[in-house]
Amino acid sequence: MIAVFLTVLGRDIRLAVRQGTDSLMVVAFFVVTVVLFPFGVGPESAVLERISAGVLWVTALLASMLSLDRLFQQDYEDGSLDHLTRAPAPLAGIVAAKVAAHWLTTALPLIAAAPLLAILLHMRPEGFAVLVVAMVLGTPTLSLIGAVGAALVLGARRGGVLVALLILPLYVPVLIFGVSAVDAAVMGFAYTAQIKILAALLMASLVLCPLATSLALRQALE
């Protein structure tokens, strides 16, 4: 079980690293979209500071959603997904490995870029550490929920657009608590409650989402 987990994890990371540009594209999308906001709402630092946490979270959420088709689409098309479902390990574990690889190759670069963009948006330095902690706890939840959506739309017409409609409503709790943790830290209030809720959301989705994803994958391959 552990061996299969590590094999799938290693395989997906190697594929992502060797294809290279895909991960970079996600970060590039994140940076360019965030940079658009000062043009859109004007360069006043008071306004930018107020919306910085929300802009960073919403953009990170969209970037992580755009990369979801990488999760299963290629394996579905070339048939390796059929083999993975017949591996001598529970499918939920394999799904967890694939989600972990997806998180390491797409969300981790986003988290690294976030404080830099926070400076561009004039966020106060008190928020930086909390922003990183909140994103470390929140983005795996996004990847886990996204995996359910990505598995559901395999073989659908216009799957890319459809996945947005399916999973963005489910992203709302992460967004609410992620933004409010950073806002509380910036204003000098306690933020541990929001961080704990983000951790709880992660725990719950860590248990439920791989199961739902493997159910969705099985019926996609029937």
Next chain:
Amino acid sequence: MLTFSPPARFLAFTRRLLPWLGALTGLVLLVGLVWSLAYSPPDYQQKDSVRIMYVHVPSAYLGLFAYMVMAAASAVALIWKKPLADITARATAPLGAAFTFLCLATGSLWGKPMWGTWWVWDARLTSMLVLLFLYLGYMALANAFDDRTRGDRAAAVLCLVGVVNIPIIKFSVDWWNTLHQPASVIKPGGPAVDPSILGPLLTMILGFQLLFITLVLIRMQSGIAAAQIRALSQRT
């Protein structure tokens, strides 16, 4: 779906039930509407605009109820692979979406005179909006595949995942103390609503419930007919 044998007993049962059910629905809704719009007392503060409640509360309740029916049907469809369960889930979705939309729309019309705004980002309003999006996502996913059974299965999984939102809607007013008022009809210690208002309200809820059952049965009949047509056209 190459072989589809119509559930004969279900069809015979609904065919006999529907005229009576339809008549009862019309009667209860008529009594409820006349009672709530003409004979119930206006609120001492809200005056006549309190009457929006007689549509708002039943549609909110049915928006949630329809989702639970859809989720139960989806679970049955996934576990026992009953075609009738898929037809039930598909029949429920647009009705639930319509009731949820009606709830949001009437709430918005009520909010303007009472709260002074069409919309607030309050926990209950936001979670109801998420419910509407879940319905829309369900319908989009169910119709996104060339293979119809594939759409049924995928949508059923999505529907079960979305169930997490239902307790959030129900308890949002207790967890976050925001603008929307907490539960007042079903609560420990009896309803906090005056009997003169509770009577027409419960009648309207019963009427909406009957309307929902009638419409679901009609939609299920047409769903079965559509499945029969598909099976016939595939055979030739």
